[in-house]
Amino acid sequence: MTFLLSQLAHSQETAQNLFSQYRNALYQIQMIDKESGNKSSIGSGFRISDQGDIISNYHVISDYVYFPDKYRIQFLDANGNTGELTLKNFDVINDLSLLKIDPANTSGLYFDLAEKLPQQGSLVFSLGNPHDLGMIVVPGTFNGLKKNSFYQRIHFTGSINPGMSGGPAxxxxxxxxxxxxxxxxxxxxxxxxxxxxxALYQNHTELAVSQYKQQLQKQLHNNQQDMVEQLLSSPWQYGVLGKARVPEKISDFISCWGGSNASEKNVRFLSVSNRCRIGEQLYLNNKLQIGEVEIEFEWLTSEELNAFQFHNFLSKKIAFTRPGNVAGENDVSNxxxxxxxxxxAHGVVxxxxxxxxxxxxxDDLYxxxxxxxxxxxxTSSLISHFTLSAVSRESMNAFTKQFMDAVSWQ
Structure with missing residues (x-):
């Protein structure tokens, strides 16, 4: 008990010291609507150089990337001062942005970047501005990188709340x-x-506003191509579903679940399914997220429906299939x-x-x-389904071919 109290006291003292030392390097990042002059969203950011370089999240400033004529980016510092920020570059895949403040508007220490990640179980402190309540320091535990994820993330045991996005750990x-x-x-x-x-800070080139969409396209194209290539090159694991042999796991970063209606009463058909999803998406703006991967196999059979009735049942089921990601008419075609x-290849019609x-x-994203x-x-059928989000035509064709040929009969 004495040891735990000592740890808690040390943690609180460290948090207080960190805040007092680096308070001038912490900022609230505000998206300001030019028409109203009011903030439309907020996040956090932190300064990492004496030249005024600030790191935040991409999603904090995403509205500006899409609508630079409608919004501007503003900072609020610990002393209540405000001013404009410029966007130097961003990494939409890893949800990062690199901003710049006029060095004349800075004072005090900036944050140094560590040489390496801490050991698992180490104490880590998260700083940010939750719910527009002012900057706080939250102690937590570094639990290593998140497992079975396509996008690298650190698993942190601690309270990260809205408004703290973009703040430093x-x-x-x-x-x-x-x-x-x-x-x-x-x-x-x-x-x-x-x-x-x-990677963003050391390798960036400063973008003009006219280059924002080009940068987004380049990053999305490269990322989605890499994802599909990994999916196609991974050894697919197969299992039995009804009379079929189908993939039941295609990658470590795609999670799969099984289900059936075998325990339900008064059903006229048996449904047994295997469904897989990536469970992660890329945030482009507040109305558009991409990157979804869905894969589903469902075995349907009936002893009560005749062939004509079963065919109609299948047709209706297929007609109600919808894509895994939602996008509006401003973003995509019909x-x-x-x-x-x-x-x-296995004789499955x-x-x-x-x-x-x-x-x-x-261009070339579908x-x-x-x-x-x-x-x-x-009166039996295997339904096979997938959705991919924002992939190239080449990736679409390669995945479709491998997916279609992955099914066989036992």
Missing amino acids: VNSLGQIVGVNVATAGNQIGFLIPLPKIL YRCNQDLVTN QKSILCARAYKDF DVLYISASNNFE
């Missing part, structure tokens, strides 16, 4: 080890790790679909529908929706 020396990015509640937080900050009856819609701001129903049995 530091070791006991005040050195940056990560950036606040998200919370799952119940003292489960996530940080962007140090190497991603270093879906265009091709329907065909195909036989895959499938009535397939492949749909794609294009992103209006980004949302893809695929669904098929096997046609080998009168």
